[in-house]
């Protein structure tokens with residue numbers, strides 16, 4: 029996944045000399061106990077502590093999240109989880125036929141033609157993928173882009189996936205990965221952009237109406253959009269198509285969000301998958317860096333959990349902490365890929381990690397300092413994984429209620445889960461810590477075909493007799 033453009037400008041280059049053993053030019057405020065340092069060790073410890081969540085605090089997050097789920101389901105004021113009804117059930121596993129899938133909501137848009145063969149089997153017949161932003165060439169997700177431009181771009185990609193065919197009728201499932209208010213499986217209105225998307229004229233609109241208009245402009249009336257689902261729902265459907273006992277689907281990528289199958293045991297509503305928009309959860313122990321990032325973002329006050337955990341923000345959080353540590357104004361614009369590079373460096377002298385940091389800060393550091401800066405990067409990542417784990421625990425416990433614990437799968441997709449070092453490990457660890465004896469019953473599975481396969485399944489499910 030390519031990084032999106034940085035959230036904030038790079039701070040003015042700061043130079044306060046070198047690190048340990050390189051005293052030349054160090055400013056007096058960086059002298060500690062007679063040793064010249066690139067940064068203050070006490071301050072470092074303080075910053076690292078700001079990113080540390082102990083087990084008790086984590087348990088509290090899980091409890092608060094579970095309470096917010098109930099409040100959100102009941103539509104109570106003050107709930108931070110939207111708990112959006114998807115109007116999707118779970119697939120039977122027998123879905124058959126060829127469908128189009130459009131996947132919109134991350135760095136790339138993808139259109140695929142997928143043949144469902146039943147029993148969890150499928151085949152991708154064609155696939156087209158394009159980035160939504162090509163620096164210097166186009167940017168369909170900035171505030172300068174219009175809905176028409178964006179949806180024309182999507183229609184062109186779909187056109188490529190069907191080789192310009194205007195004869196065959198295709199039912200299209202649309203994975204649209206933003207908070208949407210639905211009245212049925214196909215009617216989804218974008219509530220508000222997240223993940224720093226800002227295209228004009230889409231908020232408040234029925235997204236498949238915009239898509240249908242764009243398809244009509246290209247004469248593609250043989251393509252019929254029939255379902256809109258969130259990417260979390262797509263992951264859940266895709267995983268449930270292959271494995272029974274999958275009730276939770278989650279994305280841990282540019283954005284972070286989770287859905288689950290709610291059976292409304294009290295009979296108050298028909299069972300359905302709920303898109304929680306869990307990135308919006310707001311009762312969390314925020315650090316000063318979370319607040320800085322929030323203030324600089326497109327939608328201050330919104331998506332507070334997402335801004336602590338997802339790929340769109342992890343590098344920026346690190347950049348905010350580092351700027352504070354080094355006495356710079358602003359935020360260094362790290363991407364989560366660069367953060368991964370810093371963490372991956374296992375060499376004793378942390379030379380590769382140092383190179384990434386030095387390129388951004390214009391400062392040089394000793395090997396010992398580089399190791400600390402790597403520790404800080406790790407702390408940002410570990411906090412992310414632990415918070416996400418706490419949300420899974422809350423959902424598992426909510427679903428379980430007073431009942432016996434069930435063996436189950438939690439399906440996860442996304443570049444952060446899949447590619448950022450230590451994330452999967454700490455997610456599992458925190459799950460084990462919080463679930464105790466029940467942890468063995470929960471298997472986390474990677475479902476990385478989810479967004480497209482799920483969309484095809486959603487389209488197929490509309491043809492159920």
Ligand code: GLC
Nearest residue numbers: 205206207222279283285307
């Ligand atoms: C953001 C969106 C949400 C989506 C998630 C992952 O949180 O609001 O709808 O599921 O990103 O893409």
